[in-house]
Amino acid sequence: MAEAFLARCGLAPRLRYSIRFVPEVKNELGNCIFGQFRPSEQLAIVLGHGALMTLVKAIPRDDPSSVYRRLPAAELHYSLIVHEVGHAIVHQNLSLPPCRPVHEYVAGLLQVSSMSDASRRIFLESFCCDPFLSSG
Ligand SMILES: [Zn+2]
Numbered sequence: 001m002a003e004a005f006l007a008r009c010g011l012a013p014r015l016r017y018s019i020r021f022v023p024e025v026k027n028e029l030g031n032c033i034f035g036q037f038r039p040s041e042q043l044a045i046v047l048g049h050g051a052l053m054t055l056v057k058a059i060p061r062d063d064p065s066s067v068y069r070r071l072p073a074a075e076l077h078y079s080l081i082v083h084e085v086g087h088a089i090v091h092q093n094l095s096l097p098p099c100r101p102v103h104e105y106v107a108g109l110l111q112v113s114s115m116s117d118a119s120r121r122i123f124l125e126s127f128c129c130d131p132f133l134s135s136g
Helices: 002-007 049-058 064-070 073-093 100-113 117-126
Strands: 018-022 035-038 043-047
Touching (some): 018 073, 035 073
């Protein structure tokens, strides 16, 4: 999905990359996260399904990311894989790495695009204060 979407923008994988499912992923601050792309290894690591569900259930209900609780588990997992593949392909195509927000924007766009209409609506409306704006 991510590869087809980015191909429409002229971005294709330039190197072989791998996806590995793991029981835990931590960022540079030591916080548990859903996944991560490691450019030096061309490796996308993503929580396995069970670990993902455990982490999602641990998100406080007042945290905006708790919207993940409301998405079908398999669909959420797939969207996170798409997210990391997006990081891989963007990284491989740019000689000057973009800043982190740009990387996350592209990966997030791919992730949301991979969701069903119903899940996308739930996800986007959770971050929007005006239901009128999010219904289009
Ligand atoms: Zn990301």
